[in-house]
Amino acid sequence: MENKSLFIGVEHIGIKALEMEKAIRFYTEVLGFKFLNRIKPGEVELVFLELGGTVVELVEVVNGQKFEDGVVNHLAICVSDIIKAIDHLKDHQVELTASEPMSIGEGRYNFFFRGPSGEKLELYQV
16 A cells, blocks of 8 residues: 655745835845745735745735744745855845854854844755
8 A cells, every 4th residue: 555645745934024015025136036926815915935946925914913933933045155145135234143154064054134024034055
């Protein structure tokens, strides 16, 4: 008997956005995501972006709703040169949470920063 998994992949990762247009500009212009589409199926607008085969869904926060970090703590973005990527973030006045990348062994490095809605993001270099 063949064992096939019912769960076959990740469709997208949702990130809440306080100011949708600002978030779209940040993810597309600063981080290089490709804009896919935007929909408003109900009260909130959803915007879908893609980078390297991964889809991120920006979820509009309406009426000043408050939110805290959920069980998904951050989104990690692979980079080929972490020093150049950090310089790129600095050039775009992105909020950095450290001054230098951290070595995590075996030639790997990471670096955390904040997105336009305060979301926690990570650069990851293998």
